[in-house]
Amino acid sequence: MSNTTSSKRLLNSLGTFLALIAIWGLFFSFGNRAIGSAEGIESIVQQTVVIGIAAIGMTFIIISAGIDLSIGSAIALCSVVGAKLAVAGANPLVTVSVTLLSGLLIGLFIGLLVVRAKLIPFITTLGTLLILRGLALALANSQPINAQDSNWLRFWLNSLSDDMKFLIIPPGGWLMIVLALAATGVLRFTVFGRHVFAVGSNENTARLCGVAVDRTKLLVYMIGGAFAALSGLMLVSYQGQGDPTGATGYELDIIAAVVIGGASLNGGIGSIFGSLIGALIITVIRTGCTLNGISESTTRIITGAIIVTAVAIDRLRQRSN
Amino acid sequence: MRGIKKAFGAQVALAGVSLKLAAGEVHALVGENGAGKSTLMKILSGAYQPDSGEMWVDGKPYAPANPSEARQRGVGMIYQELSIAPHLSVAENIFLGIEPRNGLLIDHAKMRSEANKTLASLGHGNIDVNEPAGDLSVSQQQIVEIARALSMGCKIIVFDEPTSSLAQADVERLFDLIDTLAKRGLSIIYISHFLEEVRRLTSRLTILRDGASVAVYETKSIDDAKIVAEMVGREVKDLYPRSQRTIGPVLLEANIPGSGKLTLRRGEVVGLCGLVGAGRTEFLRAIFGLDTIEGKKVLVNGTQKTSDPRSNWQAHLGFVSENRKEEGLALDLSIGDNVCLPALSKLGKAGFISPSQRSQHTVRWISDFGIRCQGPDQPIGNLSGGNQQKAAIARLLEADCDVLLLDEPTRGIDIAAKAKIYEVINRLVTDPKNPKAVLMVSSYLPELLGVCDRIATVCRGQLSEAVPVAETNSEKLMRAATGN
Numbered sequence: 116m117s118n119t120t121s122s123k124r125l126l127n128s129l130g131t132f133l134a135l136i137a138i139w140g141l142f143f144s145f146g147n148r149a150i151g152s153a154e155g156i157e158s159i160v161q162q163t164v165v166i167g168i169a170a171i172g173m174t175f176i177i178i179s180a181g182i183d184l185s186i187g188s189a190i191a192l193c194s195v196v197g198a199k200l201a202v203a204g205a206n207p208l209v210t211v212s213v214t215l216l217s218g219l220l221i222g223l224f225i226g227l228l229v230v231r232a233k234l235i236p237f238i239t240t241l242g243t244l245l246i247l248r249g250l251a252l253a254l255a256n257s258q259p260i261n262a263q264d265s266n267w268l269r270f271w272l273n274s275l276s277d278d279m280k281f282l283i284i285p286p287g288g289w290l291m292i293v294l295a296l297a298a299t300g301v302l303r304f305t306v307f308g309r310h311v312f313a314v315g316s317n318e319n320t321a322r323l324c325g326v327a328v329d330r331t332k333l334l335v336y337m338i339g340g341a342f343a344a345l346s347g348l349m350l351v352s353y354q355g356q357g358d359p360t361g362a363t364g365y366e367l368d369i370i371a372a373v374v375i376g377g378a379s380l381n382g383g384i385g386s387i388f389g390s391l392i393g394a395l396i397i398t399v400i401r402t403g404c405t406l407n408g409i410s411e412s413t414t415r416i417i418t419g420a421i422i423v424t425a426v427a428i429d430r431l432r433q434r435s436n
Numbered sequence: 437m438r439g440i441k442k443a444f445g446a447q448v449a450l451a452g453v454s455l456k457l458a459a460g461e462v463h464a465l466v467g468e469n470g471a472g473k474s475t476l477m478k479i480l481s482g483a484y485q486p487d488s489g490e491m492w493v494d495g496k497p498y499a500p501a502n503p504s505e506a507r508q509r510g511v512g513m514i515y516q517e518l519s520i521a522p523h524l525s526v527a528e529n530i531f532l533g534i535e536p537r538n539g540l541l542i543d544h545a546k547m548r549s550e551a552n553k554t555l556a557s558l559g560h561g562n563i564d565v566n567e568p569a570g571d572l573s574v575s576q577q578q579i580v581e582i583a584r585a586l587s588m589g590c591k592i593i594v595f596d597e598p599t600s601s602l603a604q605a606d607v608e609r610l611f612d613l614i615d616t617l618a619k620r621g622l623s624i625i626y627i628s629h630f631l632e633e634v635r636r637l638t639s640r641l642t643i644l645r646d647g648a649s650v651a652v653y654e655t656k657s658i659d660d661a662k663i664v665a666e667m668v669g670r671e672v673k674d675l676y677p678r679s680q681r682t683i684g685p686v687l688l689e690a691n692i693p694g695s696g697k698l699t700l701r702r703g704e705v706v707g708l709c710g711l712v713g714a715g716r717t718e719f720l721r722a723i724f725g726l727d728t729i730e731g732k733k734v735l736v737n738g739t740q741k742t743s744d745p746r747s748n749w750q751a752h753l754g755f756v757s758e759n760r761k762e763e764g765l766a767l768d769l770s771i772g773d774n775v776c777l778p779a780l781s782k783l784g785k786a787g788f789i790s791p792s793q794r795s796q797h798t799v800r801w802i803s804d805f806g807i808r809c810q811g812p813d814q815p816i817g818n819l820s821g822g823n824q825q826k827a828a829i830a831r832l833l834e835a836d837c838d839v840l841l842l843d844e845p846t847r848g849i850d851i852a853a854k855a856k857i858y859e860v861i862n863r864l865v866t867d868p869k870n871p872k873a874v875l876m877v878s879s880y881l882p883e884l885l886g887v888c889d890r891i892a893t894v895c896r897g898q899l900s901e902a903v904p905v906a907e908t909n910s911e912k913l914m915r916a917a918t919g920n
Contacts, residue, residue: 306780306787313777316766323726323755323763324777324831325746383768 131376131392134425138396142403149406150399154274159398160288161272165190165349166365167291167394170372171298172342174390176236177373178302179335180315180382181229184240186343187365188247189221191358193347195255198357201265210268214344221247222340226333244366251359260357272352287349291391294345299387311335315382368397375425396421440489442475449475451647452489455625457592462614462624464634464655467644468667468854473627476644477594480625481513482506493592504533512585516597518577522570527551529569530584554583558613575606582613593617594625599633600712611637629880631660632914645669664882676858676886679866681705683889687873688753688839689735690723696899698892700839703871705861706902707884710894710917716877717758719894720841723875724748724755736839749778754832758843758877760821764828767817771809771827772798774816779835801830806856822853829860840864842876846883858887881910895919 142150149155169186176183183189196217200210221243228239262268271287282289302308310331313321322328351357374380375396376389400421404414442450450472457463467473478484480491482500491498493509500506503513520529527544528535530551536543551565560579563572569580578598585593595614599607614637618624626637634641635655643651643666651666668675684702691697695715700706708716722729725743734741736751745755757764765774772794776783783789783797798812805826809819816824825845832840845861846854864872878884884891885905892902893916900916 304784304788304791306784306789309773309777309780309789312769312773313766316768317763319757319763320766320774320777323745323757325744325749326777327746379768383766 131389131396131425135392135396135399138403138421139399142399142407146403146407150403155402155406157274157284159395159402160284161274161353162398162401163391163394164272164285164287164291165346165353165362166368166372166397167391168294168349169343169346169365169369170376170390170394171291171295171387172339172346173369173373174298174376174378174385174387175302175311175335176339177370177378177380178315178382178385179311179332180318181236181332181335182240182370182380183225183336183339184237184366184370185221185225185242185244185247186240186339186369187362188244188251189218189340189343190347190350190362190365191360192221192247192251192254193218193344194350194357194361195251195260195347195359196357197268197344197348198260198262198265198351199254201262201268201351202260207267211348214348215341218340218342218344218347219337220340221343222337223333225340226336229336230329230332248359255357255359257359259359259361261355262351262357263355265351268348268352269355270352272349287352294342295387295391302387307331307334312383315384317383368394371422372397375422377429393425396425440476440479440486440491442472442479442484442486449647450479450486453644453647453649455642455649456652457623457625459591459623460618460621461640462618462626462638464638464641465625465627465644466629466631466634466641466663466667471644471667472647473644474596475647477513477596477625477627480506480592481511481594507585507588507590510589510591511594512588512590512592513594514578514581514585514596514598516600518574518581520569520577520580523568525566526555526563526569526572526580527565529580530554530565530587532584534588550587551583554587555579558583558586559609559616573606575602575610578602578610579613582617590622592623592625594627596627597629598626599628599630631663643667675855676883677862678886679862681866681889682871684871687737688723688875689733690719691733692719692722692729692899693731694729695719695722695894695897698875698899698902700873700875702838702873703865704889705865705874705876705887707888707891708875708877708894708899709879709881709884709891709913712879714894714917715897715899716894717843718897719899720755720843720875720877724753724841726755749835749837752836752838753841754778754835754837754839755841756825756828756832756843756845758847760824760828765816765824768815770813771802771807771816771819772812775801775812775827775831775834778831797834801827801834805830805860820849820853822849822856825849825853826856826860829857833864838870838872840872840874840876842874844877844879846878846880854883858883861887881913884913885910893917 139150169190173183173186193214197210197214200213225239225243228234229236271290272285275282275285302311310321310326313326314328314331318328350361372393373385373390375393376386378385378390397418400418401414404417440450440453453472453476465473475484479486482503482505493511498509500509521532527548531547536546548565552561555561555563558579563576563579569577598610602610614624628634638655641653641655642649643663645667681703683704686699687702688700708719710716718727721727722732723734725745725748734743736753741747741751761767775798776794780789783793795812802809802812807823807826809823816827829845846857861874865874888905890902890904891908891913893900893913895917896919
């Protein structure tokens, strides 16, 4: 009897997945078929990984009824940190650890403001959006840091060379899938994961039931920061540079991906794979529009319309339940 | 009103209710919580639309689309929660939405004089119409609301539990006022849990049970026992099962500065009675550490607890909130998540939990408590109030609690679910292996008298000595609660 709700949940994520296939199919059937070629798919994956990895962290935050508007700035700052270290010739392990640590500290900072200073996450992260961007600019002297020659970093999202074709998609794509599996496991099968849902669904209930609400929120923002840091490294890998002005506006793509994926901004609802499908939907629209020579302005209008439609359909579906 | 039906999703709130009100009559509407009184009055006042049924006012068909249309047709409500705008003046509140105009501008002079006149006619000419309404006492705010209803030309006024937040003297003045209104030819519907108020005020009463009007009586012709029996639909005796209780050692000692001391023993149910807002809930919350009180002392099993909720659950102390929606339950989450939340770590090792374990644990409570649902993974928000409440109590047992703090455990749930909860409470405290202890707050005296072994009263924050239930009755408790 417990299958009814599990299958309903499956059906919901299936719905988002079908939307993805439908949008991709539309571009493939009526437009440039390059979107179905190996190169087309590779390009979609390359662009999705940056958004997708950050969306994994954002899913934790949104399920806990929080929000992080500064995630784009955090990605840029971490991309600068990573690129600087890589260019300076630091060992990959050190580079990754220090970048991740930067992300964790960013999350800790936001988390402390939310938990200790009791600021609303929306306002807090509107502030950190500017602070982190400023830090990124200062650290990089307002110049992009060229990391073209860092092979180990480029490896993750470079186009696959012929002897690597067996991977089908760039390694960064596989990394994203592994991370998504791990994150899903944490959310579903750990005490911490259920506490994240409880805090987001009803903070008072969580407190009543002895959940360490503040600690849970702090951890959630730190997880968000760590994934932003990884996303920053992927951005360096994709673009070959750490750009202090990069990832501008990504926060909106990332939040949209999570919401398209079925999460509720009121908290308590959300799924990691839903968010990844949401991220894919956004990139497929972008890529499809570019391949078909649709202008930037029209692309934006289409993307916006699809986000609103997706969420509206989702709300209708929830109301009918 | 005839044949009114209303359902919310699968839950039928009203299954065909009829009500007749004569001009100049004070008519009581009584029934258990959840019997459909509020839904019926929300339909009368236009807040809800009925699924079927018809209404007439003054012989003309009446189907208000919203509360303002209802007021235009002369039907006004005085809710338990007053709805004044605290920053506006008394006069502005009385004329909110019907301001007298002088061309485009509001005619303040006329508004003030009219407001004065209306208040004087209610015997409250002493209220300053220029004062912000938020500065008035609760009873004066209530007068302002009544004045508003009169200014709008209301001929029918519904009072929903109007005395619950009033002091005794104000209650008497309100009763006199209601008598006056009735003499002026207004029709009053009076909703109350207190039968003595019904006797004092009303000439006839309609009893609601499970969403249907079961009977209309002349108030003089029916005794209290009969009213209650009609309300619950059976003999009252077997509603509160009471097995032989063996009182064991002290489990909980609480000393809350400013309120008082209380001890709770294994195998007993202690009740806290008192008016809403008297400090019963605060006492319970202080014990559980949800509100911090300086210098409080709470001993569980003889050990001092520096209690926050977390350590209390570990000490086998559990709490059920009076407010399921705001605090008690995470409505988006599954029954399993809600029931297992305080003791998740028991479902696995090293921070991991097994969903199948969670299902097994939850299914046990679902069958034990007769929770009507599709299964442990169903979102708890889809269940009826009674089934939600059973799950909220099951949470305490899943966490192996020995001491159960229950705040209004049967508020707003149907009679069958209530009976189940009374049965569960009795079973828990008479468990032969591990008898538990229950401390419960309730506004419903028959329930406290039926379930508890001892009852303490909270009056203006002060806790009295708990008295054995055999030595008290509802009159004595009511007197203690109102400080008389």
